[in-house]
Amino acid sequence: MADEGVEGTGGTATTALPPPRVVTADRRQIQLRPLDLESLLPPEHRARAIWAMVEQLALGKFYDTIVARGSEPGRPAIDPKVLVALWLYATSEGVGSARELARLCEAHDAYRWLCGGVRVNYHTLSDFRVGHEEALDELMTQVLAVMLHRGLVKLERVAQDGMRVRASAGAASFRREPSLRACLEAAETQVACVKQEAEHPVPGRSAREQAAAARVAREREKRVRQALAELPAVRAAKRTAEDKTQARVSTTDPAARVMKMSDGGFRPAYNVQLATATVGRVIVGVQVTNSGADAGQLRPMLEEIERRTGERPTEHLVDGGFVKLESIEDATAQGVTVYAPVPEPRKAGSDRYAPKADDTAAVRAWRQRMSTDEAKAIYKERAATAETTNADCRTQRGLDRLLVRGPTKVLCVALWTAITYNLLRWVAAGGGT
Structure with missing residues (x-):
């Protein structure tokens, strides 16, 4: 009779091995990690150079628009120096999206170093980029x-x-005058409907959703009116009478024009x-x-x-x-x-x-x-x-x-x-x- 724990196979005895001992992932545990922002980047990093340049510049006009001042109530604004440095560094890296920049501020060491612990969101970044x-x-x-x-x-x-x-703006957003006037009529109708909904709220629709719908309707109407206002200038640039009647303007970006690009x-x-x-x-x-x-x-x-x-x-x-x-x-x-x-x-x-x-x-x-x-x-x-x-x-x-x-x-x-x-x-x- 074979000993306990030993199997007989062809006259040979093999001892059963215990299960392997490994360290596995446990993503539910909470970790407290010390973070030294200053050590994230080497001394010669481009982000440090850009920050050093920004500190030498006079940014008074950026600070003039800040409402929160002294002991008056209100949430402190993000230092414009931080936002300027973020956009300069992002542009140097070819980043042009505010959403992508906001993501990088959470995930990338260079952007985290520039933030210096300040939390930013894409809306603030987007407004700052085009609002000054x-x-x-x-x-x-x-x-x-x-x-x-x-x-x-x-x-x-x-x-x-x-x-x-x-x-x-897409090519399909360019419309002739009859189509633009039809779009304006539809946009005015939509604005009127949204105003009526504001007076008589729709069940299950939050005030925030109603405000967003109203804003979208107003912006749509404004863009269509701008497109109609741009139409005479577009016609004036046409040479023939037939081309003038076919003049089109974008309802997405009325100031944009169809141009011949570098690829032909x-x-x-x-x-x-x-x-x-x-x-x-x-x-x-x-x-x-x-x-x-x-x-x-x-x-x-x-x-x-x-x-x-x-x-x-x-x-x-x-x-x-x-x-x-x-x-x-x-x-x-x-x-x-x-x-x-x-x-x-x-x-x-x-x-x-x-x-x-x-x-x-x-x-x-x-x-x-x-x-x-x-x-x-x-x-x-x-x-x-x-x-x-x-x-x-x-x-x-x-x-x-x-x-x-x-x-x-x-x-x-x-x-x-x-x-x-x-x-x-x-x-x-x-x-x-």
Whole structure:
């Protein structure tokens, strides 16, 4: 008879092994972990550099809007310095969604370090991003002034280029006038129904839900009215009478226009104009327009640069899309030398650089200038400056698709991108040390 615990198999005896002893997961237990925020990031981390830059900036206009002051009742506001640093760092990482930024503030060490224990939600982040146009404009000017003072950028030569950025509107949202008027009638009816529901609440529907429905109805009506108001301007841009009758405007973002994109397709977009100094590679001008063409954008940019820096560039580089004889004459009158390619003449075999009978002195000088090898060499700096800046903003800073609507909010997003780009140039040049 075999011993207890031993099985006989073919004359051999095997002892049964006890069950394995392992440490398994127990997710119900509560853990108390010490957290040292300061040790989360290495000294050379980009978030630390951006925070150091923000501490050097004057953010008075951001603080001016805070209601909670002194001993008056009210919940303290989140320090604008924290929100500015969060959006600058998020933009540097290509994050453009307030919801995604709020998630990162809970899950990512760099964002948690910037928060410093302050809890933020996506609604606060979203409102802050697009609700301080004047403060952002001043911050852009302030950063430029510091960089100019420290010699990190020079305005002698500036390159300008436009970038079509996809709008937050679908192609199906563009409607002709009859459809817009039908939408307005439906929107007015919906607003009236919501008002009636407010007077006679629907059972099972909370006050918060009713308030949200009322807000959505009012915003819908407002957008449709804006679309009808934009219709005359869209018609005026059409050439033929038939095209004028077919003019369409978006009910989602009435200011957006269908533009030809870089891939050759046509989609709703805004035209973001950026001017970059060739020395220092710093953005010195930011503008937003809903014109799909760059023609006519040279003069506004020169005014923008002068407003921000107090001076005009000596030389201005633009591509052929900006060429208008009136713009060249105007820039020359302001003491700015324009470097832009001379268009091919319509008549085959003609010399594009030969002056024409009706050319003004400024246009004649431009044609003659662009025929020289020196001017052609200078013009090559445009692509190396403006197009690389646009590519960086589009691929690295998230300026490839807009998540906001309306030209004011789009300008705020463009300013955040330009400020972030310039601060990173400042950091790379050692300007923050």
